[in-house]
Amino acid sequence: MVFIIVGVILIVLRIAGVSPMADWNLEFFGDLWKFALPFILALVWWAWSDASGWTKRREMEKDEERKADRRRRNVENLGLGPKDPKKGGGRR
Secondary structure: OHHHHHHHHHHHHHHHOOOOHHHOOOOOOOOHHHHHHHHHHHHHHHHHHHHHOHHHHHHHHHHHHHHHHHHHHHHHHHOOOOOOHHHOOOOO
16 A cells, blocks of 8 residues: 555656656656556555465454454353453442
């Protein structure tokens, strides 16, 4: 995501006329690579993260965390879980 943001910022600065980006030419063998590089790096990053399974592992970890939170809330709402002594709960 950072690569995409940097690329968009470079393009916006070019359009706004901020130097030195305004001075870069857009010829294929000129300075065009400076504008394209962040987007190319983003593609490489996404390809690597998908190929390595990194994004899938993160998604599975978040899913397991949501399941555990849901189970904990359900057990507490049923009154079967450990009571928090600070809330005045507890069995008598």
